[in-house]
Amino acid sequence: MKQYKLLEYIEDGKSFYADWFNSLDAITAARIDKYVRRMEQGNMWDSKVVGGGVLELHIDYGPGNRVYYGKDRDRLVILLGGGSKRYQSKDIARAICRWKAYKKRRK
Numbered sequence: 698m699k700q701y702k703l704l705e706y707i708e709d710g711k712s713f714y715a716d717w718f719n720s721l722d723a724i725t726a727a728r729i730d731k732y733v734r735r736m737e738q739g740n741m742w743d744s745k746v747v748g749g750g751v752l753e754l755h756i757d758y759g760p761g762n763r764v765y766y767g768k769d770r771d772r773l774v775i776l777l778g779g780g781s782k783r784y785q786s787k788d789i790a791r792a793i794c795r796w797k798a799y800k801k802r803r804k
Contacts, residue, residue: 698739705776706795713795714764714776728758729779736766736774749793750800751777761785765792767799775799 705712718726732743732754747753747765756762761782767775777795780788 699772701737701739701772701774703733703737703774703776706778706799708795708798712776713778713791717779725759725762729756729762729764732756733764733776747789747792749796751789751792751796753789753792763788765789767792767796769799769803 705714718729721729735741736754741752741754743755743757744752745755750767752766752768754764754766756764759781762779763781763785764779765777765788767777769775775796777792777799778788
């Protein structure tokens, strides 16, 4: 199985993923961290494309938690943010904007 390196998308010194993750209760954060660590091992089985090159990892715990990310090159995953089912459409739109900004800066 392919190994991936995970990085957080940073804009103006701010990680949107870390801000979201740090706002979670300890049990939820531990569950999500388990899913994210599996991504490093290439296990992204519960992911789907949501548009604009962004993927959504569905966490099967809590109020429909999700992690948004993009794949850069062959083995790099950029964590763009997270959220719940309640704000899914807004979270997806934000993740797509962040992914576009990331791709633009990387050029």
